[in-house]
Amino acid sequence: MANELNISEVSPILLQHIKKWRLYRETDRDANYTIELAAVYHFRSIIFTFKDVSAVTIRDLETL
Template identity: 65%
Template sequence: MSISGATPILFQHIKKWRFYRETDHVLDAIYSIELAAVYHSRTIVVIFKDVSGVTIREIETISGLSDGLLHIETQPQGMYLVEEWEEETFSFYCRQYEVREVE
């Protein structure tokens, strides 16, 4: 599934937002963010890898966020800037991301 051509992405509800550390055999430790949300009446999961520069306004606002605009913009050096535009709840950089639809 691809959402790269449709930015900003309107999602109706964030079901899960998880920031975690994993081990990579090349880079050692990297940080990832998993975002599960309703998108066009379907649940999607977006996993952002090699995350840096994370800014969160309030963690409670993420779990209570009903509608939002997720903007993913290509940056120099192969990075992406990811921002929630509607409430300006969070922003961060990542090196790659993948999108899956949950059945």
């Protein structure tokens, strides 16, 4: 069973637009992945990089 990590005094941010995202495996032997997410936040383009990702849960997805 997976545990969720809660960090005090940190609130979720609302990304205005996700430009692109990419999920790829770090090595051929391990099941660790990296997610790169390019998004717009307060009218600025930013890139998030999540390393050593072992699980991802998508709870909701909307498209136009």
